[in-house]
Amino acid sequence: MSTNNDDIPNNRTILRKRNLFEYLFLKFNKFYESQFSTVGKHIGSRPYVFICIPFLLTGLCLMGFLRLNMNNNADELFIPVNSKSLRDRDIVAKLLPMNYDEYYLHQDYDFGLFGDVIFIAKDYGDIARPVVKTELERIYNLAQHVNVTYNNQTYFYKDLCAKRINTCVTEGDVFFRENFWKRLNDTELHKYMVNDLYTDDDGVPNLLTFIFGKNLKIDLDKGTLYAKTLKLRFNLRRTVMKNNKNENIEIISRMWEQAFLKFFQHFESIMIDVSYSVSTSIDQELENNVNLDMFLVVITFVVMIIVATICLSLRGPMSQSPAYLSAIGVLATMLGLVSGFGFCSLIGIPMCSLVFATPFLIIGVGTDDMFLIFSAYHRTKSSETTSQRLADTFRICGSGITITSLTNIIAFLVGAITDFYGIRLFCFYTSASIVFCYFYQILLFGSAVAIYNECISNNRHTLISCIVDHAQSPNTTRRRHRHRKQCLPWKEMFVYVITPLFTTCGQVIVCIVFLIFTISAFYGALQMRDGMKLGQLLSDKSYANHYFDKLDKEFEPYPLVHFIITEPIPYWRNDYMKRIRNLVKAAKELKGMNHKVEISWFSLLAYDPQDHPFDNGTEFIGILQGFVNLFPTFDNDLLLNSTHLLASRFYLQFGRVFYNSSDGYLVNQLRSLAEQSKLPIKGMKQIVVR
Missing domain, CATH: 3.30.70 (Alpha-Beta Plaits)
Structure with a gap:
């Protein structure tokens, strides 16, 4: 008995604590329900006023696109901000700046400016064959004559190239030197070779596998060389010495890079396949991906409108169809997306290619809120006035759409503290878009639901409101209340499928499936490898992606x-x-x-x-x-x-x-x-x- 008496105070203490938390929860719940109820009542009473607010805000945010700043610099986006590598690179650049009149590739701290090209015979055979060598020499000479015009002056490769001993430094040009082939044929090449390094008369060692690829086969005793690839790098300069001063000519070298790309884009040969790239290829191709992303965004919005229309309108007569609500809900999402982008641009946050993944996330978040609001609307009493139904609607769903949006916003804001600048920009733009999408779903879609309810209450066609629905009898309201339709038509199907899972056999099956899934997930997590090649961000049809594929396959x-x-x-x-x-x-x-x-x-x-x-x-x-x-x-x-x-x-x-x-x-x-x-x-x- 004494033990039971001792337990009573503890139980009462726990009970009081539980009631305290329950009391606080009920108080808080009552507060936000009343707030959302007030918002819904105002929207229901003046829907045409609130429906204009999202359009006005979007118009203001559109001004931000006038300040749009696109950042496609791969180094800035995908290398951690303030990383030690970048700091050390800056130190090297200040202490030991590049000398473009005595240029050596291994001394360049960022690979400099260049045009790269990989040659492969169409039959994937030996490129050292005389007929192939002749064709490669022809292409090499043509590439050197690529030129650009700047300030009424024409610049050839020889005018912009990085030099050594007054000669342009082209990595791989040893292939076109007669003394290299003469020494090979005379079986004297071994005198100039140390650890795959061939040193020519200029005293500069050339790593042959860097030029001919990892599949190079060279027999010094027989004087034969077999290679399937040849890689050339045309090195360009950033500065040139004029009047004892370094003059920056990087813009001209960048122009030559673009001319180099155009030359090989239009190049055709019956014997040679080419893969090419320049120092800014990744940056340019990331920018080009934006056009493809925009097309996919449009397709996504159209598909979502179709799916949402089917989900909302599958049941009920055409006169009461909420088909246009799906378009309004997707429109609210689109306006939120545009406003988020415009707002971030307005406050000076630059945009990057990663940001264009945001629409695919926002369309999911926005349509979730749309379905929650419309589902809550169907749970209200049809006999009530429009303002009261909207008040009840937001009282029911307000906490749901707020919590889902708030957790998403917090998650992306936390992601914005990452050291990767590209991810940081993506998180900023996504967070801002979710905020605008949340408010626009309440204001725009909520107002559309209010107008929809007014049409039904006044026996008007929901799609063409000027048409009176004469098919509705005076008892329509009562019948609609008695046979209220659900938003989604598959409720009975889910009940039919899920019910067997609650049997003993079903529970065992669920446990086994869950166990298999968990084991597979852990195994997959253990097999996961970090890291990424920037070439993987490019389109499959990109010339740069084709170049990087060849580079990975043929070179180390x-x-x-x-x-x-x-x-x-x-x-x-x-x-x-x-x-x-x-x-x-x-x-x-x-x-x-x-x-x-x-x-x-x-x-x-x-x-x-x-x-x-x-x-x-x-x-x-x-x-x-x-x-x-x-x-x-x-x-x-x-x-x-x-x-x-x-x-x-x-x-x-x-x-x-x-x-x-x-x-x-x-x-x-x-x-x-x-x-x-x-x-x-x-x-x-x-x-x-x-």
């Missing part, structure tokens, strides 16, 4: 990691050089790094600190200046003055690329090694866009 990416020593250090001291070499050794040993490739000035520099024990840097700088004259390739990697080496750079290479977080993990490992070296050094990987 060879991204380099730049290591930049950003401050002067005593390179002539043995302990500092030992730190640098230990860093290189540890980096090469990491899984995923190519342990064979190293491009570094200090590996070739004939300077041993032990041979110069009393050097304070003077001898080192003198030797380094002579080294640069002997190896001009490293001139852009060294920032020298008369007394100090202010900054320097060397390179290592990735052994594989996954285009996902594995690449980022390897870069972070390299950065960690750089920090552990206690040197003022930064590691930056070239961003591979595929």
